Amino acid sequence: xxxxxxxxxxxxxxxxxxxxxxxxxxxxxxxxxxxxxxxxxxxxxxxxxxxxxxxxxxxxxxxxxxxxxxxxxxxxxxxxxxxxxxxxxxxxxxxxxxxxxxxxxxxxxxxxxxxxxxxxx
Numbered sequence: 001x002x003x004x005x006x007x008x009x010x011x012x013x014x015x016x017x018x019x020x021x022x023x024x025x026x027x028x029x030x031x032x033x034x035x036x037x038x039x040x041x042x043x044x045x046x047x048x049x050x051x052x053x054x055x056x057x058x059x060x061x062x063x064x065x066x067x068x069x070x071x072x073x074x075x076x077x078x079x080x081x082x083x084x085x086x087x088x089x090x091x092x093x094x095x096x097x098x099x100x101x102x103x104x105x106x107x108x109x110x111x112x113x114x115x116x117x118x119x120x121x
Contacts, residue, residue, distance in 0.1 A: 040105060041098045050093045058086050 033055050038048055065078035091099055 036105075037102070041094065041101055043098075047093055047098075051090070054086055054089055054093070058082060 034048070034052050037043060037051055037055075041047075043051060061082045062079060065075060065082065069075050069078065087103075090102065094102060
């Protein structure tokens with residue numbers, strides 16, 4: 001139990017340092033996401049370049065979707081379609097462990113990347 005608390009404290013300190021770095025750099029949304037993903041997923045340089053391009057595309061497409069509709073349900077559907085499409089690309093960039101950690105970070109542990117449907121388990 002004490003080891004788990006010590007680990008949680010180290011993670012909190014690391015997150016606090018990252019937050020301070022982000023605030024000092026005045027990064028945009030995609031840039032912040034990349035900084036966190038690089039650190040959390042331990043991306044190599046090739047993966048980093050691919051993920052940067054993918055995140056830029058994600059933010060661009062989500063912005064376009066938001067401008068294209070005022071219907072909240074349609075916007076949610078559009079966001080979901082973009083997410084599923086780009087998750088499939090991400091699955092080709094990351095190794096299995098990185099992909100699992102990425103989905104955990106996104107709060108989507110139960111996403112089935114092949115069908116685009118979430119598990120009900």
